Amino acid sequence: MKAPLLAATAFAALTLAGCATVPAERMASAEALPAAPAIPEATGYFAEDSSLPFHAPDFTSIAEADYVPAFEQGMAIQRAEVAAITANPEAPGFDNTIVALEKSGRLLGRVSRVFYALAGANTTDGLDAIDERMSPRLAAHSDAINLDPALFARVKAVYDNRAGMTMTPEDARLLERTYEEMVHAGAMLTPEQRERVKAINTELSTLTTKFGQDVREATVAGAVFVTDKAELKGMSEADIASAAKLAAEKGKPGQWAIALQNTTQQPALPSLENRALRERLFNASLHRADGQIGADTRLLLARIAALRAEKASLFGNPDWATYAMWDRMAKTPRTALDFMNRMVPALAATQRGDAAALNAQIKKEGGKFTVKPWDWYRYANKVKAERYQIDEDKMMEYFPIQKVLEDGVFYAANQLYGLSFKRRTDIPVYHPDVSTYTVLDRDGSELGLFYFDPYQRPSKRGGAWMSNFVEQSHLWGNKPVIYNVLNIPKAAEGSPQLVSFDNVNTMFHEFGHALHGFFASQKYESLSGTATARDFVEYPSQVNEMWATDPRVLANYARHYKTGATIPTSMIDKIEAAGKFNQGYDFGETVEAALLDMKWHALTPQAAAAIDTPAEVDSFEAKALGETGLEVVLIPPRYRSTYFNHIFSDPEGYSAGYYSYLWTQMLDQDSRKWFRDNGGLTRANGDHYRATVLSRGGTMDYFEMFRNFAGRDPDIGPLLEARGLTCGTAAPGATTDDGGAAKTTDPAK
Numbered sequence: 001m002k003a004p005l006l007a008a009t010a011f012a013a014l015t016l017a018g019c020a021t022v023p024a025e026r027m028a029s030a031e032a033l034p035a036a037p038a039i040p041e042a043t044g045y046f047a048e049d050s051s052l053p054f055h056a057p058d059f060t061s062i063a064e065a066d067y068v069p070a071f072e073q074g075m076a077i078q079r080a081e082v083a084a085i086t087a088n089p090e091a092p093g094f095d096n097t098i099v100a101l102e103k104s105g106r107l108l109g110r111v112s113r114v115f116y117a118l119a120g121a122n123t124t125d126g127l128d129a130i131d132e133r134m135s136p137r138l139a140a141h142s143d144a145i146n147l148d149p150a151l152f153a154r155v156k157a158v159y160d161n162r163a164g165m166t167m168t169p170e171d172a173r174l175l176e177r178t179y180e181e182m183v184h185a186g187a188m189l190t191p192e193q194r195e196r197v198k199a200i201n202t203e204l205s206t207l208t209t210k211f212g213q214d215v216r217e218a219t220v221a222g223a224v225f226v227t228d229k230a231e232l233k234g235m236s237e238a239d240i241a242s243a244a245k246l247a248a249e250k251g252k253p254g255q256w257a258i259a260l261q262n263t264t265q266q267p268a269l270p271s272l273e274n275r276a277l278r279e280r281l282f283n284a285s286l287h288r289a290d291g292q293i294g295a296d297t298r299l300l301l302a303r304i305a306a307l308r309a310e311k312a313s314l315f316g317n318p319d320w321a322t323y324a325m326w327d328r329m330a331k332t333p334r335t336a337l338d339f340m341n342r343m344v345p346a347l348a349a350t351q352r353g354d355a356a357a358l359n360a361q362i363k364k365e366g367g368k369f370t371v372k373p374w375d376w377y378r379y380a381n382k383v384k385a386e387r388y389q390i391d392e393d394k395m396m397e398y399f400p401i402q403k404v405l406e407d408g409v410f411y412a413a414n415q416l417y418g419l420s421f422k423r424r425t426d427i428p429v430y431h432p433d434v435s436t437y438t439v440l441d442r443d444g445s446e447l448g449l450f451y452f453d454p455y456q457r458p459s460k461r462g463g464a465w466m467s468n469f470v471e472q473s474h475l476w477g478n479k480p481v482i483y484n485v486l487n488i489p490k491a492a493e494g495s496p497q498l499v500s501f502d503n504v505n506t507m508f509h510e511f512g513h514a515l516h517g518f519f520a521s522q523k524y525e526s527l528s529g530t531a532t533a534r535d536f537v538e539y540p541s542q543v544n545e546m547w548a549t550d551p552r553v554l555a556n557y558a559r560h561y562k563t564g565a566t567i568p569t570s571m572i573d574k575i576e577a578a579g580k581f582n583q584g585y586d587f588g589e590t591v592e593a594a595l596l597d598m599k600w601h602a603l604t605p606q607a608a609a610a611i612d613t614p615a616e617v618d619s620f621e622a623k624a625l626g627e628t629g630l631e632v633v634l635i636p637p638r639y640r641s642t643y644f645n646h647i648f649s650d651p652e653g654y655s656a657g658y659y660s661y662l663w664t665q666m667l668d669q670d671s672r673k674w675f676r677d678n679g680g681l682t683r684a685n686g687d688h689y690r691a692t693v694l695s696r697g698g699t700m701d702y703f704e705m706f707r708n709f710a711g712r713d714p715d716i717g718p719l720l721e722a723r724g725l726t727c728g729t730a731a732p733g734a735t736t737d738d739g740g741a742a743k744t745t746d747p748a749k
Helices: 008-015 064-086 094-103 106-121 125-146 149-160 169-185 191-221 237-249 275-286 298-314 320-327 333-341 344-364 373-388 392-396 401-417 501-518 534-549 551-557 569-580 583-600 605-609 614-626 660-677 683-694 702-710 717-722
Strands: 224-226 256-258 420-424 435-440 446-455 465-470 481-488 734-736 742-744
Touching: 064 094, 064 106, 064 125, 064 149, 094 149, 094 169, 106 125, 106 465, 106 481, 125 191, 149 169, 169 320, 191 298, 224 275, 237 256, 275 373, 298 320, 298 605, 298 614, 320 333, 333 583, 333 660, 344 373, 344 583, 373 569, 373 583, 392 501, 401 420, 401 501, 401 534, 401 551, 401 683, 446 501, 465 501, 481 501, 501 534, 534 551, 534 569, 534 660, 534 683, 551 569, 583 614, 583 660, 660 683, 660 702, 660 717, 683 702
Parallel strands: 446 481
Antiparallel strands: 224 256, 420 435, 435 446, 465 481, 734 742
């Protein structure tokens, strides 16, 4: 996933793509304008751009004590910069208003990008305390700018005069985006409504920060301890050694601890032979943060949902989903729901068929039970191994992490786009596990700097993500400084660091986000690189996954860690053939999570406010999942509400947007078909994709961008085929051609 820089309310003030507010008629006359205050002088580490290459942060020079003063200075300076804009006696113009807004808040941006990177990837008690302290203050700072009547009046004056102005397409998009986001933030509300929005934003920033911290605590607390090594039968010796090391770190030497990862299913489940331990591990995952394992987030998430519903109502929207989706490619909740619901019948049938196959396998082995969630992947892997002759542990032996990165991920980028990568040891990092690379463009020039942080640790939140330490901008002459964060279990010291094929895919996925950032070619940070809609930003990252199984790429990186032998062609064929297997679970758990997200954010204010006890949260979740029509008891959602960080650990985040992973899979699978139809892994194809999609940032309509790439609207058919589903219904907002193929069309047209 592409990580949000920080809480959306604070981020809006930093990027100034979303500064908002109030009626134009309240704009003061030039004579009444107050004198602009002097811009305070910045001091401390964050006062200027870093002197390191690419302005990369110098972690050797940054102390925890630097953050709060830098945040405070950054807010004070930005307030003065905005005051200078509103006090300008000249008529509002593009440069003195829109570009001036874009330029403000640079110190605040620098400190925020570093602080929130560490708060996510390598936090401490001190950073957590700063996060709790600063989140509401940053939200209030954002609102002070967004809800400034004089500021909005100037922006509106420029926007209303746009037809008579000469602008570049990117200038025009920045103006349009700034105005729209200001309105979306509350520019047209009454003073009373604006004050309530401020209060809601402040409370949301506090609650969502707390939610994320509580989920991380519950995930760490949920580690499952084992006192008898015999219970670990089936796990590799390397994994057993890692479990012993974790138990020792947790003060229980002589035991073993299996750490939880962020999703409901856990990677250790397929290998564990002990069914009771599988059940214990699965339940530890399923019940984290629900009052049974670690902190209880149920009242937090209920309050978040209620506040969002109330905020949406202030804007005249029936629910948060309608409010939040205003700038999405799908445009409306109905479009997203239709898209998902049309897949449910075929998906439910697949789930039932898969369960029957697993029960047959259990019976074949003499089992006296039917499959449960903690059994699913163990027996799915057995069926998979039998059908496709795939041994997951043997497969991992061909995936040493460094070769996957340098000879796989980087090699594919070289073949497609002409990039090359130079390992660096002179750039300070925030943790010893982090490595850095200079990224060189096709002409040999420096494109940017890349940080790779692969391993799981207690100080890191779950999941995988990409973000920037420095955003690309021609306005400032900055090249991108980008990091990828993953949560791969680290091998015990002395053991080879091998990764599962799932983690191979994740490495390609997150670097797809990085490519989107590295190929950014925008003047303005607010439109640069991955600054796109939630249901578009995952598209380039998912497309990049296709190269993980490209025969030429696999042959270059998938080499046995002992012998150096290339992965057999037969194993490649089996990987491809097995790609459609187990979609009842793999695809189903994601659809369920996306529908659960929509259920929470389709609540009216009254309905949301009525969910005010932990029991009512449980009841609502059970009802919402039961209404999906899918096998949710046997196949729970990828995230339960209580640890659904995507939608509850950020004021906006992926709320009413988790469907984006499915929507972008449609774009992804259709794009894969385009690549296959046009020769696959070639420079010509890579250059075309770079020119039409990866370099465009948020500068144009997403349907138009896709048409420029593929020559047509997206088609849902390749997604259904890739997932092994058959469905006779059309895609949302779709037309059907004479051959009956479902085509997805722009719902705005």
